[in-house]
Amino acid sequence: MSLKLPLRELRRRPTRFLVATVVLAFLSTLLLFLGGLLDGLYLGSTGAIRAQDADVIVYSSTARDSFLRSRITADVRSEVDAVDGVDAVGGLGFVLLGADVPGEADPADVAIAGYELAPKGVPEVSSLYDGQGVADRRLEDQGVGVGDTLLIGPAKTEVTVVGWVEDTAYLQQGTIWVNLATWRQVQNANRPDAAVADDVVQALVVRGSGDLAAAIDTATGGATSTLTVEEAVLALPGVEQQNSTFNQIIYSTLVVVLAVVGLFFSLLTLERLGLYGVLKAVGASSGRLFAGVVLQAVVVTIVAFVAGSALAMAAAAALPSGVPLQLEPSRFVFTFTALLVASVLGSAISLRKVLHVDPAAAIGTSS
Amino acid sequence: MFLAWHEMRRSKLRFGLLTGAVGLLVFLILFQQALLGGLITQFIGAVRNQSADVLVFNDQARKNIEGSIILPEQAAAVAAVEGVAVASPLGESTFTVQADGSETDAVVFGYVLGGPGAPTTLSAGRLPTADGEAVASEKDEADGFGIGDTVTVLGPGGTLDLTVVGVARDLNYSVSPTMFTSFDTFAAAKRVRNGLAEGTAVLPSVLAVQVADGADAEAVVERIAAAVGGVEPLTRQQAVDGSPGVSSVRTSFGVILGLFYLVVPLVTGLFFLIVTFQKASALTLLRAIGARARTLVVALLVQVVLVMALGSLVAFGLYAGALQGVKNLGVRVEVMPVVVTSLVVLALALVTSLVAVRRVLRIDPLDATTGAGVHL
Numbered sequence: 001m002s003l004k005l006p007l008r009e010l011r012r013r014p015t016r017f018l019v020a021t022v023v024l025a026f027l028s029t030l031l032l033f034l035g036g037l038l039d040g041l042y043l044g045s046t047g048a049i050r051a052q053d054a055d056v057i058v059y060s061s062t063a064r065d066s067f068l069r070s071r072i073t074a075d076v077r078s079e080v081d082a083v084d085g086v087d088a089v090g091g092l093g094f095v096l097l098g099a100d101v102p103g104e105a106d107p108a109d110v111a112i113a114g115y116e117l118a119p120k121g122v123p124e125v126s127s128l129y130d131g132q133g134v135a136d137r138r139l140e141d142q143g144v145g146v147g148d149t150l151l152i153g154p155a156k157t158e159v160t161v162v163g164w165v166e167d168t169a170y171l172q173q174g175t176i177w178v179n180l181a182t183w184r185q186v187q188n189a190n191r192p193d194a195a196v197a198d199d200v201v202q203a204l205v206v207r208g209s210g211d212l213a214a215a216i217d218t219a220t221g222g223a224t225s226t227l228t229v230e231e232a233v234l235a236l237p238g239v240e241q242q243n244s245t246f247n248q249i250i251y252s253t254l255v256v257v258l259a260v261v262g263l264f265f266s267l268l269t270l271e272r273l274g275l276y277g278v279l280k281a282v283g284a285s286s287g288r289l290f291a292g293v294v295l296q297a298v299v300v301t302i303v304a305f306v307a308g309s310a311l312a313m314a315a316a317a318a319l320p321s322g323v324p325l326q327l328e329p330s331r332f333v334f335t336f337t338a339l340l341v342a343s344v345l346g347s348a349i350s351l352r353k354v355l356h357v358d359p360a361a362a363i364g365t366s367s
Numbered sequence: 368m369f370l371a372w373h374e375m376r377r378s379k380l381r382f383g384l385l386t387g388a389v390g391l392l393v394f395l396i397l398f399q400q401a402l403l404g405g406l407i408t409q410f411i412g413a414v415r416n417q418s419a420d421v422l423v424f425n426d427q428a429r430k431n432i433e434g435s436i437i438l439p440e441q442a443a444a445v446a447a448v449e450g451v452a453v454a455s456p457l458g459e460s461t462f463t464v465q466a467d468g469s470e471t472d473a474v475v476f477g478y479v480l481g482g483p484g485a486p487t488t489l490s491a492g493r494l495p496t497a498d499g500e501a502v503a504s505e506k507d508e509a510d511g512f513g514i515g516d517t518v519t520v521l522g523p524g525g526t527l528d529l530t531v532v533g534v535a536r537d538l539n540y541s542v543s544p545t546m547f548t549s550f551d552t553f554a555a556a557k558r559v560r561n562g563l564a565e566g567t568a569v570l571p572s573v574l575a576v577q578v579a580d581g582a583d584a585e586a587v588v589e590r591i592a593a594a595v596g597g598v599e600p601l602t603r604q605q606a607v608d609g610s611p612g613v614s615s616v617r618t619s620f621g622v623i624l625g626l627f628y629l630v631v632p633l634v635t636g637l638f639f640l641i642v643t644f645q646k647a648s649a650l651t652l653l654r655a656i657g658a659r660a661r662t663l664v665v666a667l668l669v670q671v672v673l674v675m676a677l678g679s680l681v682a683f684g685l686y687a688g689a690l691q692g693v694k695n696l697g698v699r700v701e702v703m704p705v706v707v708t709s710l711v712v713l714a715l716a717l718v719t720s721l722v723a724v725r726r727v728l729r730i731d732p733l734d735a736t737t738g739a740g741v742h743l
Contacts, residue, residue: 019633019636019637019640020637022633023630023633023634023637026626026629026630026633027630029626030623030626030627030630033622033623033626034623037619037623060523062463062470062521062522062523063463064463064470064471064472066461066463066472068461069461069462069463069522069560071523071561071562096433096434097427097434098425098426098427098428098429098434099427100427106429107426107427107429109429153427154425154427154436154438154597172611190436191436192568192570193436193554193557193558193561193563193567193568193569193570194557194561195561195563237541238542241542245402248689249395249398249399252391252394252395253395255391256388256391256392256395256630259384259387259388259391260388260634262384263381263384263385263388263634263638264637264641266380266381266384267381267638267641267642267645268641270381270645271641271644271645315622319618319622320615320618322614322615322618323615323618323619324615324619325619349384
């Protein structure tokens with residue numbers, strides 16, 4: 001038996017596979033949707049930290065790795081500067097506020113980020129004047145354009161957007177990167193009860209070599225808590241919990257896919273035992289028959305994945321912009337691969353039945 | 368019944384697989400429903416369970432209490448609006464605290480004692496009557512937030528002790544331990560957190576408004592919005608529904624749950640359709656020797672009910688186990704949601720199984736005698 005037979009069955013009797021394809025298509029949509037939400041939440045929360053071109057980030061020890069609660073004074077900064085292996089140190093600060101956008105009725109959610117060492121994709125801070133900033137592209141959806149002067153916070157502090165940067169959102173808000181003086185101006189005007197002095201920043205980004213985190217925390221006598229950039233990403237509120245919860249749901253759904261494919265093809269195999277007996281009697285090997293089952297599972301999965309992807313993209317387009325759904329190409333690749341693996345494993349449940357078909361006993365029975 | 372049960376006993380693998388798949392799907396529905404309810408309560412329980420009829424936000428805050436501050440002139444203007452009986456400051460912020468010997472994050476709300484903004488779900492102890500006292504979220508009682516415990520706010524400005532004098536149900540905010548204390552204590556904690564000098568003014572996050580007797584909260588909201596610039600007044604329910612994240616979490620989970628509710632009956636319907644197709648010859652023979660169509664349909668439906676019931680049992684076991692892993696959301700194992708969800712998916716599965724029922728009803732007993740095969 002060549003592998004043409006299972007393909008011909010798929011072509012001539014597509015309705016036999018229709019319900020399984022529909023179920024798998026819905027499960028594909030579900031997996032893409034769950035993955036898209038996870039990616040949207042993760043990328044939208046962590047962009048500003050992932051973009052940091054640094055080795056470690058230094059917080060004050062009582063801040064529990066929260067930027068908004070951390071304060072690094074000039075004294076602590078000079079201690080960090082003096083640590084062996086430290087090549088460059090820059091201040092960093094965030095404040096989350098609403099901003100009036102010219103011509104828009106609703107304010108935009110912005111994160112004003114003051115920096116000294118440029119994150120990846122962000123221009124050198126020396127290229128920005130006081131009151132100027134480069135904005136994360138996601139603010140374009142809220143009506144922000146280059147040249148716009150935004151009125152930030154209740155104090156209506158002016159910041160003019162002079163360019164775009166990509167993938168630097170912070171806690172689901174579009175970041176506007178400004179120099180430290182502008183950040184302090186915005187922070188102190190709009191958050192007077194969290195005002196910072198001219199030599200104070202929230203955190204330090206540090207480039208260097210060696211075991212920087214331990215060396216810095218020792219040098220400051222425990223006044224700091226230093227994390228690698230990867231650790232700082234996971235320390236953002238909710239990021240680690242979101243990842244683990246969504247991944248549990250995604251993997252449980254994949255087990256369901258495995259069960260559905262297994263169920264469907266084991267039933268189909270049961271139905272065809274007589275036919276398999278005849279095919280074995282005329283020389284088809286068990287391996288070839290099983291390959292036919294796997295091939296059908298793969299084709300059904302591919303068709304279901306294409307339909308499911310179209311459905312997920314339509315759902316993404318129809319959903320309100322407040323839903324942080326982000327369908328990344330890597331998510332499609334992961335979902336497709338996972339579905340394929342689950343389908344092949346699921347169809348393998350039929351292997352035992354195929355192997356046990358006895359050609360002699362099967363001849364004469366109806367197919 | 369006899370037929371249905373014996374077939375299931377003899378085809379353990381296929382029915383086992385289906386029961387497993389249904390169990391997992393129902394479990395995922397239950398788990399996500401619990402997660403949704405838990406997340407919403409943990410995110411905004413403190414707003415839902417405080418006594419102010421109306422909360423007035425800065426209009427720049429986009430209904431986010433964490434991003435809102437109210438300026439003194441706005442507070443004065445709100446207090447003067449007709450229908451406002453009391454308008455007092457309500458502060459909210461996240462702090463690093465030491466509780467039960469370890470450092471953790473905690474949200475602190477500060478309200479004017481005796482005024483609007485007090486917790487309404489006190490389950491033990493009493494409300495604070497003096498500075499330095501607090502009511503804490505009941506869920507975190509065992510982690511150093513129980514009655515009599517001292518919680519210490521840490522920051523560059525030193526430390527500040529709060530004594531827990533009461534605990535209240537569903538009082539969390541931003542999935543963190545939450546405490547309600549006097550506004551002056553809150554302001555002192557904020558100065559400690561930010562290293563500010565004693566006496567530095569701390570602005571309220573929002574205004575907690577108690578409407579006058581007989582006044583309608585929604586009407587007062589409209590009046591405040593018309594009379595005071597730069598603020599966004601919301602009734603308590605509007606503040607809960609409009610909280611950032613709540614509506615998007617609801618929409619996201621709504622779509623996911625909708626897809627799961629579609630998949631469960633489709634899987635069940637598919638299975639019984641194929642099984643009916645496979646059993647066609649046997650069913651035709653049974654009809655030919657006198658079995659009534661009704662008997663065969665009942666056997667099919669009994670199998671659907673048994674599979675769904677067993678699947679729901681599996682789901683309940685998984686659900687009870689999984690909730691131990693998300694204890695921090697304060698989600699409790701409740702039987703009622705399991706029963707309701709199981710009944711809904713059973714009803715949906717019975718509906719999709721009607722296709723298989725229709726096939727059974729179309730069996731012609733004569734086909735067993737003609738040898739022409741069975742066309743279902």
